[in-house]
Structures are given as structure tokens and as C-alpha cells.
Amino acid sequence: MTSVTSPPQAPALEPSRLTSRLKRSYSLIQALAVLLALIILMQIANDRFLSPVNIGNLLGQMTVMLIVAAGMTIVMIAGEFDVGVGSVVGLSAAVAGWIMVRWFPVPTADDQVWWIIALGLTVPLFIGPLIGFFAGLVVTKALIPSFIVTLGTLMMARSLTLVVTQGQPIPDIPNVIRAFGQGRWVQLPLPFNVGGLLETGSLADLIVWLPLQNIIWVAVVVYAAAWFLMERTSFGKRVYAVGSNRTVAMLSGIRADRVKIICLMIVGFTASLGGLVSISRLGAVSPNTGEGLEFEVIAAVVIGGTSLSGGQGRVLRTIIGVVIIALTRNFLNLARIEIFWQGFATGAIILAAVLLEALQRRISRRH
Amino acid sequence: MQASNDRAGIRAEGAHSPAAGLLRCRGLVKSFAAVKALRGVDFAIDASRVRGLVGENGAGKSTLVKIIAGVYAPDAGTFDLEGRPMHFSGADDALARRIVTVHQDINLIQTMTVAENLLLNNEPTYGFGVIRRRAMADKVSQLLRLYEIDVDPDAVVSELPNDLKKMVQIVKGVSLDPKILILDEPTSSLTESEVQVALRLIRRLAESGVGVVLISHYLNEIFAVCDDLTVMRDGEVVADGPVAETSLTKVVTAMVGRHVETQRRAAAPRQKGASAPLMRVEQLCIPGRLDAINFELGHGEVLGITGLAGSGLGELAKAIFGAEASGRLGGRVFIEDILVPPRDPAASLKAGLALITGDRRREGLLLDFTLKENICLPILSRFTGAAGSLDGSAMTEATARNITRLHIRAPGPEALASQLSGGNQQKVLFAKWLETRPKVFVMEDPTIGIDVGAKAEIRAIIDEIAAAGVGIVLITTELEELVTLCDRVLVMFRGQLVTELTGTAIRRESILHAAACGEELAVPA
Numbered sequence: 001m002t003s004v005t006s007p008p009q010a011p012a013l014e015p016s017r018l019t020s021r022l023k024r025s026y027s028l029i030q031a032l033a034v035l036l037a038l039i040i041l042m043q044i045a046n047d048r049f050l051s052p053v054n055i056g057n058l059l060g061q062m063t064v065m066l067i068v069a070a071g072m073t074i075v076m077i078a079g080e081f082d083v084g085v086g087s088v089v090g091l092s093a094a095v096a097g098w099i100m101v102r103w104f105p106v107p108t109a110d111d112q113v114w115w116i117i118a119l120g121l122t123v124p125l126f127i128g129p130l131i132g133f134f135a136g137l138v139v140t141k142a143l144i145p146s147f148i149v150t151l152g153t154l155m156m157a158r159s160l161t162l163v164v165t166q167g168q169p170i171p172d173i174p175n176v177i178r179a180f181g182q183g184r185w186v187q188l189p190l191p192f193n194v195g196g197l198l199e200t201g202s203l204a205d206l207i208v209w210l211p212l213q214n215i216i217w218v219a220v221v222v223y224a225a226a227w228f229l230m231e232r233t234s235f236g237k238r239v240y241a242v243g244s245n246r247t248v249a250m251l252s253g254i255r256a257d258r259v260k261i262i263c264l265m266i267v268g269f270t271a272s273l274g275g276l277v278s279i280s281r282l283g284a285v286s287p288n289t290g291e292g293l294e295f296e297v298i299a300a301v302v303i304g305g306t307s308l309s310g311g312q313g314r315v316l317r318t319i320i321g322v323v324i325i326a327l328t329r330n331f332l333n334l335a336r337i338e339i340f341w342q343g344f345a346t347g348a349i350i351l352a353a354v355l356l357e358a359l360q361r362r363i364s365r366r367h
Numbered sequence: 368m369q370a371s372n373d374r375a376g377i378r379a380e381g382a383h384s385p386a387a388g389l390l391r392c393r394g395l396v397k398s399f400a401a402v403k404a405l406r407g408v409d410f411a412i413d414a415s416r417v418r419g420l421v422g423e424n425g426a427g428k429s430t431l432v433k434i435i436a437g438v439y440a441p442d443a444g445t446f447d448l449e450g451r452p453m454h455f456s457g458a459d460d461a462l463a464r465r466i467v468t469v470h471q472d473i474n475l476i477q478t479m480t481v482a483e484n485l486l487l488n489n490e491p492t493y494g495f496g497v498i499r500r501r502a503m504a505d506k507v508s509q510l511l512r513l514y515e516i517d518v519d520p521d522a523v524v525s526e527l528p529n530d531l532k533k534m535v536q537i538v539k540g541v542s543l544d545p546k547i548l549i550l551d552e553p554t555s556s557l558t559e560s561e562v563q564v565a566l567r568l569i570r571r572l573a574e575s576g577v578g579v580v581l582i583s584h585y586l587n588e589i590f591a592v593c594d595d596l597t598v599m600r601d602g603e604v605v606a607d608g609p610v611a612e613t614s615l616t617k618v619v620t621a622m623v624g625r626h627v628e629t630q631r632r633a634a635a636p637r638q639k640g641a642s643a644p645l646m647r648v649e650q651l652c653i654p655g656r657l658d659a660i661n662f663e664l665g666h667g668e669v670l671g672i673t674g675l676a677g678s679g680l681g682e683l684a685k686a687i688f689g690a691e692a693s694g695r696l697g698g699r700v701f702i703e704d705i706l707v708p709p710r711d712p713a714a715s716l717k718a719g720l721a722l723i724t725g726d727r728r729r730e731g732l733l734l735d736f737t738l739k740e741n742i743c744l745p746i747l748s749r750f751t752g753a754a755g756s757l758d759g760s761a762m763t764e765a766t767a768r769n770i771t772r773l774h775i776r777a778p779g780p781e782a783l784a785s786q787l788s789g790g791n792q793q794k795v796l797f798a799k800w801l802e803t804r805p806k807v808f809v810m811e812d813p814t815i816g817i818d819v820g821a822k823a824e825i826r827a828i829i830d831e832i833a834a835a836g837v838g839i840v841l842i843t844t845e846l847e848e849l850v851t852l853c854d855r856v857l858v859m860f861r862g863q864l865v866t867e868l869t870g871t872a873i874r875r876e877s878i879l880h881a882a883a884c885g886e887e888l889a890v891p892a
Contacts, residue, residue, distance in 0.1 A: 233755040234747035240736070241744055247730045251690055252745040252799075253716030312735070 071270030079310025087157035089290030092275030097285035128268030136261030181280025244311025395444035422599035437461030530561030555677030651698035674859030719806035769798035790821025860885035
């Protein structure tokens with residue numbers, strides 16, 4: 001080495017707090033703007049779009065994606081991917097269905113004993129973490145990119161799903177489960193009905209009652225937990241540190257491998273939970289439950305502002321990404337775009353989001 | 368290829384006629400921001416001669432060579448190539464005029480064969496990019512035969528030993544048919560016997576008429592192979608002339624210069640009865656890099672370890688901390704006679720070790736994170752309460768305390784690390800590790816890339832830490848630091864600790880000599 005001459009130090013810039021905060025929340029503003037534009041578009045396309053019933057339905061439809069995206073955000077902040085989540089959703093649903101319906105067959109959907117139902121609700125929850133643990137070991141010990149490893153688990157889990165279901169749908173899920181998933185036990189009061197207020201003049205009419213599907217509360221709990229984990233615990237800080245700079249983290253005494261494995265187990269858990277929610281919502285298991293979900297979820301996480309290279313991202317912002325993806329799909333349906341084109345549109349959105357992220361990274365590096 | 372043999376002693380370049388040299392620079396000046404890297408340098412390269420270029424780190428060698436290679440444009444000064452004034456517009460331009468640089472790092476494509484590497488982007492073709500395979504094979508075997516390099520042209524580069532890789536890299540430079548060949552530390556990654564092969568190759572090149580510039584820290588190599596020698600210090604040429612007319616001692620003295628003897632730190636008062644060492648390192652090794660390193664460290668002692676780049680110095684700190692990446696790390700580290708679990712940075716941290724890395728931007732700090740997050744990262748568990756929740760206010764308080772204590776100039780605990788100047792970032796790094804309350808501090812170039820004022824502050828902090836009884840292993844190439852801060856200095860040479868200096872023997876000359884030659888300075892000065 002000739003010399004370790006230090007490169008000339010650029011004078012440290014001190015950007016004002018406001019601009020730096022603006023820059024940091026730039027992607028948030030952007031995502032919210034896209035969301036708003038979509039909502040306006042959809043309301044123009046169909047004036048019943050913003051009706052309470054439709055909103056409730058929409059939220060129910062996106063619940064599984066929401067739950068899985070929470071885990072995906074965490075694993076992507078840690079700098080890894082899990083492209084196997086769709087299959088894990090399918091496998092968990094299939095195993096749950098098999099336990100509750102096929103294990104000890106009963107004449108009708110009302111007759112299943114409680115402990116078998118309980119077993120059907122708990123056993124699948126171990127499937128995702130187990131697969132995540134296995135994938136994490138391969139990723140961290142054999143140093144193979146998680147994208148490739150989970151491509152393997154994707155195919156394995158899908159195949160197991162077909163084995164468990166024998167390629168046939170499993171209908172007749174116990175009624176308790178179905179009743180929870182399809183029920184709307186709580187209505188949320190929202191003070192948005194300005195039209196009603198003007199019509200009658202009574203404040204009570206300002207309130208709209210939003211009938212929420214029960215499964216949405218599962219997503220709410222998941223996001224509350226994920227937020228607390230990432231923002232308020234030392235584990236969360238470690239995840240950010242590992243994803244941002246593995247060397248710094250390791251030299252700070254953080255066991256980076258362990259953190260990554262745990263993150264892959266977390267995303268596996270959310271996938272399994274997503275599988276249970278999908279059973280509960282549909283009242284049946286299809287052998288291709290969750291197919292293609294992984295890429296929609298990753299797209300949602302990226303649109304929500306999580307960096308593809310790890311270390312940056314916010315769990316709650318992922319919600320915006322999921323809503324954007326779900327609304328786009330809904331919009332394509334409403335606009336009567338042929339179903340065959342919908343994958344093309346989703347793919348284009350993913351590409352656009354990723355390109356935008358890369359562009360932003362380049363801009364921010366220049367400053 | 369006539370050799371210029373009209374040189375008469377040191378600083379004789381004025382006596383030259385311009386036609387004798389291939390390239391002549393006069394009065395080169397180059398500054399980076401406030402730092403003057405070159406202050407009026409005259410330099411000449413002659414055909415058929417090897418010119419050594421030596422100097423301490425930061426003397427300006429790199430800058431000079433990069434100007435010759437067209438990478439930088441000089442701020443002032445003239446530049447003649449074969450008698451005609453020149454102005455390079457970029458590295459391509461210099462290359463087109465057959466000025467070739469062989470960089471220190473082996474930058475070959477590891478997955479390609481020797482032949483493919485040698486003629487990369489220079490392949491003989493039929494047109495439309497279709498490669499003439501026969502012609503390529505002929506050209507490669509001709510090159511390899513010419514320079515007597517015994518390697519299969521179809522061997523994949525990654526499977527070659529280091530010395531052959533280096534040879535291939537040099538031949539690749541040579542295949543561009545250079546008039547001037549600049550070799551930047553060609554031997555630093557080689558073993559003793561491999562060095563001899565490389566030096567023979569360099570001589571052959573010169574005999575074939577090329578003007579060679581050899582940058583090396585290994586003075587005995589310079590003396591073995593060079594015709595002329597230029598010594599640089601602080602951006603100036605301090606000695607210049609034929610090698611035959613100078614000596615090792617003169618060169619070392621010229622490199623070091625007449626420094627004011629700086630004030631030494633008072634030797635740490637040895638704790639009575641504390642005969643047991645604080646840390647013991649036994650047989651630390653990484654095959655090919657570190658060779659059975661053994662040393663002890665006392666309470667409150669500042670132990671300097673130095674050596675040239677490539678001597679294994681760069682691997683040492685991480686090896687002690689158990690964070691060496693290759694997984695071939697061997698040896699044991701004891702702290703207060705308790706074995707530190709090997710190859711586990713988390714366990715080292717727990718055992719009371721702290722590491723300040725030399726690359727704070729890539730290995731030390733999370734630049735996009737706040738000071739609070741950076742400082743509290745290794746000790747998060749201390750702030751973790753029930754249900755795993757973090758006590759944010761306690762973290763803020765700890766950070767604020769450090770900001771005051773180490774005089775970190777920052778807007779506050781929530782400022783981003785990237786907003787701070789280099790010196791203040793370094794203080795954050797110190798704060799981060801001080802908070803872990805270490806018994807032993809391993810520091811790698813703790814004052815690299817920071818301004819003079821901050822350097823002094825960092826040194827004061829180091830002094831203070833040592834005074835508190837913490838043992839410090841200071842791994843650095845800065846002589847100034849070794850001389851002023853250390854109680855004891857160990858010198859590394861090609862992966863081994865070769866010399867121990869204590870007390871008044873810690874002088875620039877003796878350190879430099881041991882690092883460059885692998886042996887102690889014989890003559891006491």
C-alpha cells in the first residue's frame with residue numbers, strides 16, 4: 001500500500017432540521033399522494049366505492065396481504081427476503097384444514113370437537129417459523145442469498161400443500177371458524193357523513209358506521225405488535241442495525257446471524273397466521289391458496305418505503321403500500337380490465353416502485 | 368533505450384538535458400481542500416531505468432503517481448513527455464500514451480482464465496467482436512514465455528497462488544506495451560521467495576527499455592532493484608539520485624526528516640503486585656496473513672503495534688476481537704487469565720474487549736442512524752426493560768452525557784452520525800465503546816482522516832482512558848502517535864512480530880527501519 005492518505009474531507013454540511021425531516025418523509029408523502037389519487041380515481045369510476053360496505057369488504061380482502069406484509073417488512077429491514085410466503089400461507093391453511101376436516105371426519109361442519117379445532121388453529125402456526133428457521137440457517141451459515149433459499153422453500157411448501165390437500169379443495173371448515181372470519185361484530189363509528197349532517201342538521205347523522213370484518217382486528221393486533229417490536233425494543237434496533245450495516249452490527253457485539261434467522265421466523269409466522277385468516281374468511285381451503293402473494297407483498301413493502309437493501313423502513317408505512325396494491329387490483333376490476341392483464345399491471349407497478357426507490361437512493365447519495 | 372547515466376549525486380536533476388528522460392515533471396502542486404498534497408515536486412522517469420519512490424504514508428507518493436497516470440490534474444507545474452509539453456485530460460489519455468499503472472490490489476477477474484484476463488478488452492478479433500482464438504492463444508503464450516512466467520494460460524485466475532496472480536497482473540500491464548510502467552507496491556502481498564521472482568521481472572522490463580517507477584515500503588527491495596531513488600516527505604522531494612550513492616540509513620533519515628522530538632506521555636505507573644497481565648494473546652494466526660502472534664498487555668499500558676500495509680497489521684485488530692471474516696482464525700486471547708470464546712465478537716464484547724475500527728464509515732458507525740442509536744447499539748440490553756421495551760430517555764441521557772464528556776460538537780443526541788465531521792464521528796465511536804466499560808481497548812488508526820485539532824483531542828482521550836487502568840492496543844501506522852502515546856511498540860513484518868521497542872528506543876527511525884527491513888536498527892543513534 002503506498003499510503004493511507006486520507007481523502008480530502010468535505011466540510012460537513014448541516015442541513016436544517018426541516019429539510020432533513022422533509023427528505024426523510026419524502027417517500028411517505030409520495031405514497032400518500034398516490035393513495036389519494038387512487039381513491040379519487042376509484043370514487044369517480046364508481047360512486048359507491050367510498051360506501052361503508054365496500055370499504056369494509058375491501059379491508060377484508062386485503063387482510064391476509066396486510067398480515068404477511070408486516071412480517072415481510074421486518075425481514076426486509078434486516079436486509080433479507082422471503083419469497084416463499086405465498087406457499088407458506090397455502091401450506092398452513094392446508095394443514096389447518098386437514099386437521100379440522102379430514103383428520104377425524106364428522107358428518108357436518110358443526111360437529112367437530114373443540115380440541116381438534118384448537119389443534120387446527122395452533123399447529124399451523126409452527127409451520128412458518130419452522131420453515132423460516134430452516135431457511136435462516138441456510139442463509140446465514142452457507143451464505144446463500146435468502147432470495148434463492150426461499151425460492152426453494154416456495155416450491156417445497158407448495159408441493160407439500162398439494163400433498164396435504166391431495167390437490168382438492170377442502171370445504172366444510174367448522175362453523176365457528178367461518179363465523180369469526182365472515183362476521184362483522186364491531187362497527188366503527190366515523191364522523192364523515194357531511195351530507196347526512198347537512199340534510200338533517202343533527203350531529204348524530206354525521207357518524208357513519210363502518211362494518212369491519214373481524215379478521216381486520218387480527219391485522220390490527222399484528223401491526224401493533226410489529227410496531228412495538230421494531231420501534232420500541234432492543235431487538236428492533238438490532239434488526240435495523242444488521243440490515244443497515246452487518247459489519248458494524250457484528251463488531252458491536254450483535255449476533256447478526258441470529259437476528260436474521262429470527263426475522264425469517266417472524267415472517268414465517270405471519271404467513272402461517274395469514275393462512276389461518278384466509279381459511280376463516282373463505283370457509284374453505286384451496287390447494288392454490290396464497291399463490292403469487294409473495295410478490296404482491298414485497299411490492300407493497302417497497303411502495304411503503306422500505307429499502308430493498310435493508311436498514312430502512314417503517315412497519316406502519318407498509319399498510320399504505322398494501323392498500324395501494326389492493327386498490328389497484330380493485331380498480332382494474334372496476335374498470336373491467338380483462339383478468340389476464342391484471343398481472344401485467346401489478347408487475348408494472350412493482351417495477352415502477354423499485355425504480356423510484358433506486359432513483360431516490362441515487363439522488364440522496366449525491367447530496 | 369539509452370540509459371541516462373549523467374546523474375551526479377543527490378538532487379542532480381537540474382543537470383539533465385530534457386532529451387535524456389522519458390518524462391519530466393517540474394514544480395507540481397496539488398491540493399485537496401485545505402490539504403497540500405504536493406508542494407512543487409520535480410520528478411523524472413528515464414527509459415531503461417527503475418526509479419524507486421519512497422516516503423511515509425501521506426508523503427504524496429500516491430498523488431504524484433496519479434497525476435502521472437492522468438487520474439488527477441495538477442494545480443500547477445509542467446509536464447514533458449519525451450521533450451514535449453503534455454496535458455493529460457484523463458486516465459484514458461495517459462494510457463493511450465502508453466503510461467501504464469499496475470495497482471496494488473490484484474484487480475484481475477477471478478473467474479476468468481489467465482489468457483482472458485491478459486487480453487481483456489484487447490482481444491484480437493475478426494471484426495464484429497468475434498475473437499480470433501488461435502491468435503489470442505499465441506499472443507498470450509508469447510507474453511508468458513517472454514517474461515518466463517510458468518503458468519497455464521487456461522488456468523482460472525482464482526485458483527492461482529498470489530504471486531502468480533501478481534505476475535499475471537504485471538504482465539497484463541506490460542502487454543499494453545508501456546513506455547512508462549508504474550508499479551504500486553507490487554510485493555506487498557507476496558512472500559519472501561515470491562518477491563525475488565517479482566524483482567527479477569522488474570529488472571527484465573527495465574532492460575527491455577521501459578521506464579519503471581517502483582513504489583515500495585520495503586527498502587531492501589528498493590536497494591536491490593532500483594537504479595535511482597526519490598524520497599518524498601510532506602509533499603516535497605527531499606532526496607533524489609542514484610541508489611549507488613546513498614545508503615539505507617540516509618534514506619530512513621530523509622523519510623523521517625528532522626522532527627522536533629515530541630513530548631512523550633509519562634509512563635503508566637505500574638500497579639504494584641499487578642504482575643499478571645491484563646490481556647494475553649497466544650498464537651493468534653490467520654494462514655497466509657498472521658503468523659503466531661504472541662504478546663501481553665498490562666493494566667493501563669498503551670501498547671503500539673505497527674508495520675507496513677500488507678504486513679498483517681490490517682487483520683490484527685479484527686483477529687484479536689474475533690471478528691475475522693475468513694473463518695480461518697486460530698489462537699487464543701485471555702483477559703485476566705480467562706479465555707475469551709474465539710471467533711465470536713459478541714463474546715469478546717462481553718469479556719471486556721472494545722474495538723475501534725480504522726474504517727469508521729463502513730465498519731464503525733451506522734451513518735444514517737442517530738448518535739443515540741449508534742452509541743447505545745452495543746449496550747441495548749442495558750436499556751431494555753420489561754417486555755423488551757427500550758427506555759428511550761435513559762438512552763438519550765447516556766448519549767448527552769457522552770456528548771458533554773468527549774466534547775462532541777453535535778446538535779444533540781438525535782442528530783444523524785452523517786451530519787458530523789470526521790473528528791466528531793470518531794469521538795462518537797469512542798463514546799460508543801466507552802459506554803461498554805471495556806477492560807481492553809483495541810484501536811485501529813484512531814486518528815485517521817481527521818483534522819489536527821481533533822487528533823489532539825482524541826489523543827487526550829486515549830491518555831485518559833489508559834490512566835483509568837484500561838489496557839490499550841494501538842494499531843497504527845502513524846509514527847507520531849507511536850512515539851508520543853505508547854509505552855511499548857511492537858513491529859510487524861510479513862505477518863510476524865519482529866521487534867519490540869521500549870522507552871527511549873521508541874523513535875521514528877527505529878520504528879521505520881524495523882517495519883521496512885524486518886530487523887532492528889543496528890546502529891544506536
